[in-house]
Amino acid sequence: MNTEMESYEKEASDFHEFDFFSVLSYRFFYVLLLLFFCQISDYKMELFDNLVGKAEKVLEIGIGTEAGLKSEDFTFIQALGESIPLEDASVDAVVGTLVLCSVTDVTRTLNEIKRILRPGGIYIFIEHVAAEDGTFLRLVQNVLDPLQQVVADGCHLTRHTGESILEARFNGGADVKKASLSRFAYISSHVYGVAYN
Numbered sequence: 001m002n003t004e005m006e007s008y009e010k011e012a013s014d015f016h017e018f019d020f021f022s023v024l025s026y027r028f029f030y031v032l033l034l035l036f037f038c039q040i041s042d043y044k045m046e047l048f049d050n051l052v053g054k055a056e057k058v059l060e061i062g063i064g065t066e067a068g069l070k071s072e073d074f075t076f077i078q079a080l081g082e083s084i085p086l087e088d089a090s091v092d093a094v095v096g097t098l099v100l101c102s103v104t105d106v107t108r109t110l111n112e113i114k115r116i117l118r119p120g121g122i123y124i125f126i127e128h129v130a131a132e133d134g135t136f137l138r139l140v141q142n143v144l145d146p147l148q149q150v151v152a153d154g155c156h157l158t159r160h161t162g163e164s165i166l167e168a169r170f171n172g173g174a175d176v177k178k179a180s181l182s183r184f185a186y187i188s189s190h191v192y193g194v195a196y197n
Contacts, residue, residue, distance in 0.1 A: 043179060043192045047124045050194055055092035059084070059116065062099030081109035089118045096125045100161045102154040110168040117197040120172075125165065126192040130158040137188070162191035172196025 051058065061081055079085050081103040094113045103109045113123050131137035141157040148157050162176045174195035180188050 043126060047126070047192060047194065050122055050124060051093055051095075055122070057091045058093045058095060059086065059091045060095040061113075062096050080104075082112060084112045084116055086116045088115055089121075091116050092118055092121050094121070094123045096123070096127070098127060098155075100125075100127050100164065101156050101159055102152070104154070106159065106161065106164045107168070110164065114168065114170060114197060119197060121197040123165075123170065123174075123195040123197070124193075125195070126190060127161040128157075128187040129161045129189050129191050131189045157187065165191070165193075165195055168195070170195040170197055 061084075077085065081099060082105050094117060096113075100106050100109060117123065131141055138158075145157045148155050162178070165174050165176055168174075172195075175193045176191050177193050179190045179192060181190055
């Protein structure tokens with residue numbers, strides 16, 4: 001992972017205008033992601049058990065989950081979650097980690113996921129969500145949400161993503177579990193699970 005940081009620093013220094021804020025933001029979020037991936041590793045292993053021997057073609061959207069794939073085993077496609085450039089019913093599984101907090105339209109993104117999944121396909125997700133209404137944590141999220149959207153590429157702190165996944169009405173239903181990741185203060189509330197197409 002150090003080589004990724006070194007690569008970013010070199011790219012940043014190559015620009016005519018050095019943007020200190022961007023480099024600082026990158027370092028901050030890089031450290032947060034490392035801590036996040038360490039804390040969710042058990043959840044990831046539980047979820048990835050659903051893929052073993054069952055999914056030949058997998059689409060991973062968002063920042064990634066470090067699923068352990070070799071670079072020669074995948075193709076990179078840059079696209080919006082609301083408009084995935086794949087054929088209908090073309091993948092066995094979709095994996096999303098920290099995606100629905102930053103898309104423009106959660107419902108449309110979930111509909112795209114359903115569209116590209118084959119019958120019997122699965123959507124595996126881990127997302128941070130709004131804390132329970134009336135809690136101090138929710139008050140903090142409400143205050144920080146506008147700033148978070150600016151500094152974290154559109155990330156919303158107050159979305160009810162678990163409910164959105166259930167409301168998407170995947171053909172086989174959805175198993176949405178709640179978790180609290182204590183190290184992540186204002187983004188400690190998470191949902192994870194599997195939705196079945």
